[in-house]
Amino acid sequence: MTAVAVVQFKSSEDKQENLRRSVDYVAEASAKKASIVCFPEFQMAFSPDSQSPAELSKMAEIVRGNFVTALRAAARKSRIGVVATIYEKGMNNRVFDTAVVISAGGTITSVYRKLHLYDALGFKESKKLMAGKKIEKPVKTQAGKIGVMICYDIRFPELSRLLTIKGADILVAPSAWVAGPMKEEHWQTMLKARAIENGSYMVAPDQVGNIYAGRSMVVDPIGAVILDMGQEEDMQVVELDMNKVKQARQSLPLLKNRRTDIYRLSAR
Template sequence: MNDTLTVALVQQACGATREENLAESIEAIREAVDNGAELVLLPELHLGPYFCQVEDTDNFDQAEPIPGPTSETLGHLARELGVVIVASLFERRAPGLYHNTAVVLEKDGTLAGKYRKMHIPDDPGYYEKFYFTPGDIGFKPIQTSVGKLGILVCWDQWYPEAARLMALAGADLLLYPTAIGWNPDDPEDERLRQLNAWITVQRGHAVANGLPVLSCNRIGHEPDPSPNSRGIRFWGNSFVAGPQGEFLAQANAEERRVMIVEIDRARSEAVRRIWPFLRDRRIDEYGGLVRRFLD
């Protein structure tokens, strides 16, 4: 492998139709490759609006099998352009069994692997437990021509255990396709606290594991199909952090952007030598982590 890896994050709004959103993603991937990207990360569930604001059985019609239409389309594109693509899909695994799944398309167009979202939220505006079965693949990095990718999805990004297990399994990068935003009724100071918490926890995963972190979010306001709220304004702020949590690039809250970032592959090894967190872990004392709470 080269000493550096050029990655791209596609920060985009997600409109009403699958065709329009997929076309925009494809255009962005082409733009990324024109600017040297070898790996492209798309936002969570980028083929349409974030439908989990409501519980509606009709939304299951949006799901598709893997392999299926979108993975095949992106696989052909990956082969044409010679790029690794990480996309986020609503997977129909079987009748009545659905997952929030990230797929990795290799440069030759093959499906290198997939990751099924493990942590599933159930909060106002984020009713994902109605739609998604928790993942059963585990925290296993996906081997590609650009390295071992530790794919995690959105709500997974709040859990240090998930990042750690990916690191312990040999991930070279941590990637988080994401759909997260503000409640328009929240005051500005609360919005800022939420955004800073989201950024800080993921930078912490970079530091604790000595790995680059790629976090790709969507943008734009999406109304609530029900009368229960004023919808979600997705806060963008996609970013790439280095293995000491340093910002390598960051978008703002509003811009459609194809963010191109060069990652130094040797930095993780160098940082882990001076900050040997994996060496000093007290694995003999961590048994309590597999319990819900220590009474």
């Protein structure tokens, strides 16, 4: 068994306040014996429509900037892994939507830049954000081998399957899922589907408040919801039984039964 902390967060527009609260959550998660703590997308700050691309770009940081450096120090002090998200400086007044995996020793072990930008349902993230160009390999953590996606990526099953093929047992999807008609139903359905079709745990910390839906979830490898955080800001710790991953993949061998003689899935 391994314990994972999930933070359901309402980011303010104040980056330093969000960082202070994040550091406190890291310490709290460690005190509750979690091996890793997972934050939602846009942890660094809420970016309202009124904020210009230039203003967001000015607030953004490099991966080894103050925001991540402070979280690395907190991880090292509390001996706990962290999945964090930042606005990473890009080009031409646009930024990357970036997830950073930090080890319990404070080392950066993965940097993933969101591939699929939310240019849908009336939104156009590409006005402010740049799309990543690479799938990051799953990384070993104290919780297990994790593959990272971000929010809208959930709607593209190819990514979660590629991460699973590459060895992920836990899929972590920091999210800021915008509320709206049928949006919670989409969120729940796709998180369950990604878990079931890959025989993996699905860990999805979400933003709450502002324009976001909340409902941070953890789904087990056979599709059972073991955490649903509703609409409240909070941190919850859940235990993952990694034997369930092995059992699910043995009893429902979807990965083994793929017809790779007929079709293949690969990434550049």
